Amino acid sequence: MNQHKDLLPQRLRPLESLIQEWRWIDKGRAVMLDVKRDKLVEVARILYKEIGAFFKTCAGVDERPLWGGFAVYHIFGIDEEGLDVVIYVKIPEKDHPWVPSIVREVPAADWCELEFRDMLGIDPRGRLTQRLVLPDDWPEDVKPLRKDVPYGYRPPRAEESRPVEAGMYPSGVPVGPYHPALHEPEYFELYVEGEEVVDVRYRGFHVHRGIEKLAESPRFDYNKVTFLAERICGICGFVHSCAYVMAVERAGKVEVPERAEYIRALLLEVERLHSHLLWLGVAAHLLGYDAGFMHAWRVREKTMILAEYLTGSRKTYGMNLVGGVRKDITPEKVPKILRVLEEVAEGTKKVADMIVSVPQVRKRLEGTGVLRRGDAAALSVVGPVARASGLNRDIRKDYPYLAYKDVSFMVPVYSEGDNLSRTLVRVEEVFESVEIIKQLLDRMPPGDILNEEWDIEPGKYAVTSVEAPRGEDTHFLITGVGRPYRWRVRAPTYANIPALRPMLRGQELADAPITIASIDPCFSCTDRMLVIDVRTGKRSVLVTRPKVRVVSLG
Amino acid sequence: MRVRPPKALRKSIWVFHLNTGSCNACDIEILDVLTPFMDAERFGVKLVASPRHADVALLTGPITRETLPKVVNALKAMPRPRLVLAIGACAVGGGIWHDSYSVIGGFPRLKKILEENGVIIDRVVYVPGCPARPEAIIYGLAVLIGLLKKKVKKEVKEAGKGEG
Structure with missing residues (x-):
């Protein structure tokens, strides 16, 4: 697939003017693109929407011991070519690192952005954020994946966990965390109108073991x-x-x-x-x-x-x-x-x-x-x-x-x-x-x-x-x-x-x-790492309807 | 005061499966115990949906921080005598995660937390293994309710003494 070692693969040409540098990694199976922070959203948009790459995942890394800052890697894959594309973004700040969020362009990046926010404190700017992976009583200032936090550090437990926030709907059917239909501790909340499910919320990451x-x-x-x-x-x-x-x-x-x-x-x-x-x-x-x-x-x-x-x-x-x-x-x-x-x-x-x-x-x-x-x-x-x-x-x-x-x-x-x-x-x-x-x-x-x-x-x-x-x-x-x-x-x-x-x-x-x-x-x-709220659509009309009732899933 | 498991319990044990953050390997072995090849149902073992109906909690996993309050609630909901079968290396002592930041690390530490909360565990049997074998789970259950005697005796060895 990479006959021309010195040339950017054909499919990635539209990105040439937006990237700083690029190189082959992983024995020629992947391309790494160095991208500046202000160009990240544009590069992700072209890659996802115009080139048609699949979004795989993203990873935040604490690279302070190496060169003094943080970094974020966004990983895409182009199926037809069997080629992985890694976007590398450097973050120079030591204290309050941030990157622009690509969620508007690439919806699939939702969870992993929240994940590096939780685990490393890198703030994805320009989107709604909330805690995803860590337990509710985990202190805000401890970021487990930072290199200066010891792996066995257990902050004291809070006496009470945060109250469950009220959902958008008056009635939901809770499924979990211990439920006959689930063999793992996870929590689904199904919002129903009569017998019909109108929305679902998922609170997972109970099995986060670090x-x-x-x-x-x-x-x-x-x-x-x-x-x-x-x-x-x-x-x-x-x-x-x-x-x-x-x-x-x-x-x-x-x-x-x-x-x-x-x-x-x-x-x-x-x-x-x-x-x-x-x-x-x-x-x-x-x-x-x-x-x-x-x-x-x-x-x-x-x-x-x-x-x-x-x-x-x-x-x-x-x-x-x-x-x-x-x-x-x-x-x-x-x-x-x-x-x-x-x-x-x-x-x-x-x-x-x-x-x-x-x-x-x-x-x-x-x-x-x-x-x-x-x-x-x-x-x-x-x-x-x-x-x-x-x-x-x-x-x-x-x-x-x-x-x-x-x-x-x-x-x-x-x-x-x-x-x-x-x-x-x-x-x-x-x-x-x-x-x-x-x-x-x-x-x-x-x-x-x-x-x-x-x-x-x-x-x-x-x-x-x-x-x-x-x-x-x-x-x-x-x-x-x-x-x-x-x-x-x-x-x-x-x-x-x-x-x-x-x-x-x-x-x-x-x-x-x-x-x-x-x-x-x-x-x-x-869950090895990361709570999710999957509601995005506006369904507030349901709130006032009296016929919404709770049905037990037995 | 701890309560002895009554004799009537030996005929039909209702179990509740309590996954506290396990990797699923022990959990599928538990299901394996109940399905035709091992068929523990012939001993009257039945999986129930609520801890309120259960005689024994089959506890798997290293108890993650997120599940801890829910595990305490589930065990609290069980009627006395409250019996626990801690299955797998994680439930026994935290396993490979024993000192990770997001786990409590095994049933003995959970037991302390439970006692602080006034929840008494009447009897516990540990079944090691990663994952615990189905035969071991059946054996552990039999020891727990008093059908069989434990084959090994308690032995404490101090570091630096003895053979080795």
Whole structure:
């Protein structure tokens, strides 16, 4: 893609007069543009609206120990070219750093701007701000991600947390933080008019554990962070550890044996099998069809046993290290793997046919929670949610990584955008994953599995994207001495939650749980850092209506 | 005063799943315990939706600062005897996050906070593991309600003494 090393890629030419300098980073997979603060909004607008880049995430960094100021990195991706674009903005102020907000031009940047405001105290100017990530009783002046704040500093707890602010509507249905439909502590407030949901508010970040700060602490080094990354999420943890090690390997130019790349890809697919079957079961459970739940989990158990057979652990595999993997998949394991895959494929087919053919289940999935293609594109949604709304996006195809360039597989795409299409996308992906694993086993090259000879230079960058079961997982890494200087994680649910709003509006209240679940939310991924208020539309007309009432979701 | 779990509890235990900021791995293993392969429901274990109906709280996660007040409220809502099964490395001692700024760090520290608030925990059993295995969770539950005896004895080793 980068034949002309000295020339700015064709697609980025319109930006040439607005940027100060540019360079290739990440082994030629990404371009870094140095942009002055006053030009940032213009550059972001052209990139997002005219060039058509996808917004991935942004990261604030405390660079005072390096040159005396702060910095903000905005990361975009151009899917067609497989090219990442990083905008680098320097902030010279030491005390009250600020950057212009790009939210008006790039709505997807909403959360991550609030996140660097919370974590580093960099003020995004020109927008409404509020606390997003940190708990309510956290003192204003302590910014955990600043380098001068120790990672274990726990400010005293306040006796009372802030009172819950009154919403715009007289009645809301609270869902959470502990609710039978959620397996994680999150809080949704659904505003209803009769049985119809008119708006939704989300207060998350209950599971913020300070992972990004921990990775910079002296307790960790490059290899140990791999295990920390795996514990971001217990369902798609291997995705995170893969994205992290790939970032380190690319930034530090570490050679990885090809066999290790095959083993990683294989385990990523095993993880996708278990995650999609888990989701299918939970979806059936939320529809009140517990027989489907039990059957799906019965089939899923086989994939857990397979994972244990391959890695020694049912979850949190602990397989990755910088430079390769820790355990080989020996030829004598292959027959058993193939046998389990057959059983899983057969079982999934039966269970999925059964679940989808129950008329009550089908009726509740069909036509509910519709996300139209236009909304999906505007919100930059990822993964099965995007594919069920007619967007053909799959990181495995668009930005090939690991061994995915060597296997052939289909990307199921549906155009209806309802809960049924999201279900079918996942079911079909199970079969695709089974095929991918078979191909990987067939083509796995011999050789080493781990390269332990590496030395990583500080101050290098990498952006990696991995297709998690829930969508695109992006990691951004700046190398430091002995451990990452800054490591930023953007989980797929982070990109998909804003899509819940168009999906839930105008819905029957009874369909809300399955709709929320249909994005396969994984809050522990999303919350590793950051409260969100998704109301933006003016719906104040509802306030005066007497017929609004609270309905229990039971 | 602590209350002994009554004998009647051994037949049918209702559990409430209390996620205090865990990564989901222990949580899906809990669901795994209840689904056909492990099928703890045959022992009368039933997952309930409200802490007010629960005999045992299945506590996972390192208790984040944000969830702390909600966890205290949920445990307060449980009837006595109040039994807790702390599942996974995080719930046992904070796990990999034990000294991070945004967590309390494990059930023993939560227990102190609960006692300050006048909430008494009658019995707690710790199930280590990252994530805890389904078999271990079933075993822990059996020990908690008194169906099985603990296999290991309490042993305190001081640093710098003994073998090693």
